[in-house]
Amino acid sequence: MPNIETVLGPIDADQLGFTLSHEHVAMQPAVVATHYPWLVDREAIRERSIRELTEAKAGGVDSLIELSTPDLQRDVELMAEVSRASGVNVVCATGLWRDIPRWFHSKTPDEIADVFVREIEVGIGETEIKAGAIKVANDAEGVTPEAELVLRAAARTLKRTGCPISTHHWAPLEVGRRQVEIFQEEDAPMDRVCIGHSADSTDADYLEDLLRAGVYLSMDRYPGVEPRPNWEQRNATVEELIRRGWADKLMLGHDYAPGLHPPESPTRYLFLSTVAIPALRADGVAEETIDLMMREVPRRFLTGEAN
Numbered sequence: 001m002p003n004i005e006t007v008l009g010p011i012d013a014d015q016l017g018f019t020l021s022h023e024h025v026a027m028q029p030a031v032v033a034t035h036y037p038w039l040v041d042r043e044a045i046r047e048r049s050i051r052e053l054t055e056a057k058a059g060g061v062d063s064l065i066e067l068s069t070p071d072l073q074r075d076v077e078l079m080a081e082v083s084r085a086s087g088v089n090v091v092c093a094t095g096l097w098r099d100i101p102r103w104f105h106s107k108t109p110d111e112i113a114d115v116f117v118r119e120i121e122v123g124i125g126e127t128e129i130k131a132g133a134i135k136v137a138n139d140a141e142g143v144t145p146e147a148e149l150v151l152r153a154a155a156r157t158l159k160r161t162g163c164p165i166s167t168h169h170w171a172p173l174e175v176g177r178r179q180v181e182i183f184q185e186e187d188a189p190m191d192r193v194c195i196g197h198s199a200d201s202t203d204a205d206y207l208e209d210l211l212r213a214g215v216y217l218s219m220d221r222y223p224g225v226e227p228r229p230n231w232e233q234r235n236a237t238v239e240e241l242i243r244r245g246w247a248d249k250l251m252l253g254h255d256y257a258p259g260l261h262p263p264e265s266p267t268r269y270l271f272l273s274t275v276a277i278p279a280l281r282a283d284g285v286a287e288e289t290i291d292l293m294m295r296e297v298p299r300r301f302l303t304g305e306a307n
């Protein structure tokens, strides 16, 4: 049984269970939290994250893929505390989001990959916590020159370590096409790449073009915020892709961060479990298809094992 790296150390892949594809345990404003700590109540964020993830665990969430990066104030020690207290497995990420520090702009993809590889093989910062995924991000601005360096670095890191890539992408402008193109140019194994925020598009033809490259899609950001698709539209897109035969390439999530959103009851980590998935069932999606998307696909994505 292959291992999956979590913030509390490696676990057997069969312990992964019901897994959310793209979440955040806590979100603090980057730089602000480090340099102006009186503006950020880290203790309150920690308490709230523990409360909500404990509730999520009781509601059947076993694991989540946490895609915060340094420019999203990634805080792996806080993640470890929250994971230990709640019992939810947390896979954390190396990589970068949209605020790429200027230091990286003049580096080569291989030099950037060295940084990511260290966080996968040695540990993050002074900790022994290792990244289990590589995050990259391209929004409405498309793939800027410095973001292209990061994408190429991510592809090379995947090839050096076997650690999978999970992207943030701006689906309305089909930025995923360029992400896929760059990973293909780098000859990355496409079955270890997940194109994220894909449910922000309702265009099944576009999403199917991405899938044909061999990638996974993270159908996340449930329940959706205006003017982006609402949860019913997200479900409709998921159902259309299932109908076209792509269930074994889909994962679901919320892109939720307790520090950023006002509290809800139940916690938004349970929106899929309590609202969206029951609606999929009511529409006739089979239980085994739901298990495939919520359990099998995340496990395959994280381990690289076919089944």
Ligand SMILES: [Zn+2]
Residues within 6 Å of the ligand: 022, 023, 024, 067, 168, 255
């Ligand atoms: Zn996110």
